[in-house]
Amino acid sequence: GAVVSQHPSWVICKSGTSVKIECRSLDFQATTMFWYRQFPKQSLMLMATSNEGSKATYEQGVEKDKFLINHASLTLSTLTVTSAHPEDSSFYICSAAGQGTMYTQYFGPGTRLTVL
Amino acid sequence: AQSVTQLGSHVSVSEGALVLLRCNYSSSVPPYLFWYVQYPNQGLQLLLKYTTGATLVKGINGFEAEFKKSETSFHLTKPSAHMSDAAEYFCAVSSQGGSEKLVFGKGTKLTVNP
Numbered sequence: 001g002a003v004v005s006q007h008p009s010w011v012i013c014k015s016g017t018s019v020k021i022e023c024r025s026l027d028f029q030a031t032t033m034f035w036y037r038q039f040p041k042q043s044l045m046l047m048a049t050s051n052e053g054s055k056a057t058y059e060q061g062v063e064k065d066k067f068l069i070n071h072a073s074l075t076l077s078t079l080t081v082t083s084a085h086p087e088d089s090s091f092y093i094c095s096a097a098g099q100g101t102m103y104t105q106y107f108g109p110g111t112r113l114t115v116l
Numbered sequence: 117a118q119s120v121t122q123l124g125s126h127v128s129v130s131e132g133a134l135v136l137l138r139c140n141y142s143s144s145v146p147p148y149l150f151w152y153v154q155y156p157n158q159g160l161q162l163l164l165k166y167t168t169g170a171t172l173v174k175g176i177n178g179f180e181a182e183f184k185k186s187e188t189s190f191h192l193t194k195p196s197a198h199m200s201d202a203a204e205y206f207c208a209v210s211s212q213g214g215s216e217k218l219v220f221g222k223g224t225k226l227t228v229n230p
Contacts (some may be wrong), residue, residue: 006159006223034217044160044207093159095218104166105218107159113206 001027002101006094006108013084014116021079021092021111028100035067038091038110050077084115101109103115118143118209130229135194137224139181139207143190150208150218151181152228160206166190177201184205202228 003026008091013019032051037046048064050056050071056062066088068080077096079086091112094103123138141147148167152160164175171183181192191205204225208218 005157043220046217049217089155095160103163104150104161104165109159110157112157 002104002106003027004030004094004096004106008060008111008113009109010112010114012114013061015085016083017092017111018080019084019113020081021072021081021094021113023077023079023094023096024059025075025096025098027108028096029098030077030096031074031098033077034069034097034105035069035077035079036093036095038093043047044093047079083114086115088114089115118147118219120207120219120221122205122207125222126225126227128229129197131199132196134163135179135192135197135201135226137205137207137226138194139190139192140188141190141207141209141223143209143211144182145211148210149183150169151175151179152192152206152208153190154204154206154223156203163192163205164204176217182215197226197228199228199230202226216217 005023005024024075035047036043047062048058050069056069071077092104093110097103097105119142121140150165151163154160162175166173166183174180179194204223206223207221210216210218
């Protein structure tokens with residue numbers, strides 16, 4: 001149980017384009033989803049927290065207009081990187097928590113974004 | 117505010133030897149503590165967690181950790197290392213069971229030598 005998927009697992013895009021990453025909880029209802037960014041050989045940096053049906057709460061320094069987060073249902077959250085630039089290249093990981101996980105966060109496998 | 121310090125960014129052990137990964141935390145409220153493991157190019161997998169109750173917590177793959185409030189520590193141990201244990205390990209703290217944000221340590225890379 002407590003499986004979280006992400007799609008795509010990797011994506012390459014041109015500078016200036018937008019990329020959407022999906023995060024799904026497969027066997028539980030995720031009342032809260034989190035989006036993290038991880039640079040090579042570093043720890044995870046929380047970007048934002050989203051609760052189903054509410055606007056996301058962004059961490060300090062994260063541009064909300066650049067990283068659009070939508071948590072439209074109890075099993076799906078999306079992160080859209082708008083007008084991507086090479087510095088946005090990173091490993092993006094989502095996690096989800098809900099009553100079914102005893103409110104413990106379970107993580108997706110991550111999405112590798114490369115912006116050319 | 118909460119914080120986590122993982123002592124040792126790299127730990128190397130021989131196969132069959134004891135694994136000890138250190139984690140100290142700071143929290144102004146009773147902490148919930150977690151250990152996650154990350155294999156290359158993958159997400160994080162929960163190893164074990166402490167919420168309340170028994171201070172010795174057993175997790176998957178033979179790992180366990182002990183919550184010591186007086187030492188503000190939550191060290192991860194495994195009696196006998198396997199080659200498959202080689203990975204990055206993250207300690208994390210939250211103020212509730214994970215529905216609040218996790219604060220991660222910087223991680224410890226475990227190498228297991230044959």
